[in-house]
Amino acid sequence: MxxxxxxxxxxxxxxxxxxxxxxxxxxxxxxxxxxxxxxxxxxxxxxxxxxxxxxxxxxxxxxxxxxxxxxxxxxxxxxxxxxxxxxxxxxxxxxxxxxxxxxxxxxxxxxxxxxxxxxxxxxxxxxxxxxxxxxxxLGNYQVAESLLRMCSAFPAPRSVAIFGAAGGVGSAAIQLAKARGWLVIGLAGSIDKCAFALNQGAHYSVNYREHDVVDAICKLSSGGVDLILDIASGDSVPDLFAALNPFGVVVSYGFLEGEPTARTVPSMRKRFGHSPGWRLFSMHSFDGLKDLRRDISKTVIKSLETGSIAxxxxxxxxxxxxxxxxxxxxxxxxxxxxxxxx
Structure with missing residues (x-):
């Protein structure tokens, strides 16, 4: 250059x-x-x-x-x-x-x-x-599109719960998942942020500081979701498997609250019959996949140009x-x- x-x-x-x-x-x-x-x-x-x-x-x-x-x-x-x-x-x-x-x-x-x-x-x-x-x-939307496209075990996911729903990536994921026709549950840490998540297109929002997240997800989704996007990780990860549908996946794409505890694998084993998954995600996975990375970028640019994201x-x-x-x-x-x- x-x-x-x-x-x-x-x-x-x-x-x-x-x-x-x-x-x-x-x-x-x-x-x-x-x-x-x-x-x-x-x-x-x-x-x-x-x-x-x-x-x-x-x-x-x-x-x-x-x-x-x-x-x-x-x-x-x-x-x-x-x-x-x-x-x-x-x-x-x-x-x-x-x-x-x-x-x-x-x-x-x-x-x-x-x-x-x-x-x-x-x-x-x-x-x-x-x-x-x-x-x-658009960088936030590249991350969100990648999370939704690449990280689910389902061929056709139908539901997602999103931590950090008022943040840049979280709000982007809400808009992109809503455009796919998925059930979207936004998880945020204040009343204002929950209201913002609803404004961005979430069907429901939950203040995780005031409510039991797993219980709320299960009630709002009639049993569980296919995908949980978690930017915080930390001690809460082992509990999230109980909020998944069979073959559902918890995706940790950040560790703002640190690494999950030793309870993670035992918690997954308790849900063995549902085949739960836990995946780590980084956009750097695409560093050697130029064509796929560029295709994801083109997808979100088209969404911006057509008005399906804002x-x-x-x-x-x-x-x-x-x-x-x-x-x-x-x-x-x-x-x-x-x-x-x-």
Missing amino acids: STFPVNSSTIKMMKAVRIETTGGPEVLQLVDAPRPIAGPGEVLVRNSAIGVGMPDMLVRRGVYAWMPKLPAVIGIESAGVIESIGDGVTEFQTGQKVYINARDLPERSGGYAAYRVAPANAVHALSSHVDLQQAAA PHIYKSFPLGEVQAAHRLFEQKVQMGKLILIP
Whole structure:
């Protein structure tokens, strides 16, 4: 990929957020950086909206398993318009709306900037009517679509319970599951978040701080669900198998509450006659599966373009207020997506 130009009196500058060391939000530095130039086979994109997500927090803290080399301009996903194209690029034109996700790039970085360069074959075209702030939230929908498509033991699942239902991935999963015609139960930790889950399309919502989750799922689904999406994991995992239909699966795609206890396998054995499953999930499973990853991206882009999904933007921040955006994200109060505007 092209690097920043050097030793030139015609260098154009841009604003970018760089980290030189890891730590809290204070390590995020707004800097003037050379604007990248599109080389052969590449496009230069003027970012209109930048998504803020959990991978950004992990990179900033220095605990991401796929850390970019520091110093780095962090950021996974962005949406904007093509500013210029390099030699040999025929599938795009200047002024065209596009989406970029670092999952399609060699390094998980580069998003928190006014401009971004990428290989043309890593860029996703968008229809002209697409809202670019909503497009910058598509990374959550890629994860949610992958969870729903790849993680169930059922050939045709019919029901799902979703922890973190008011979060970016959780609300995306609600919308995508509802569009599939599934029964959707949203699980959240406050009255407001439960109301938000219903607004996103859940048939039911349950405040897991006030109710027995397993009992609620079983009552609302007339016995159990085919799939449970769990971003928290922790001590609650062993109890969730009792809320599954035969061949149902609990999917842990995060460990915010730590690893499940030693009770997990014994709890599964108690439900042996129902053949329960427990699966771990990471989007990095697709790192070597480009065609499948791109197909999932195309699916959610089409859903956005047709209006069958509608990402909710909780709040947008100017790029210069990136530290405030990270602090808000870590408070876990947002419902939907946080966005940076260059």
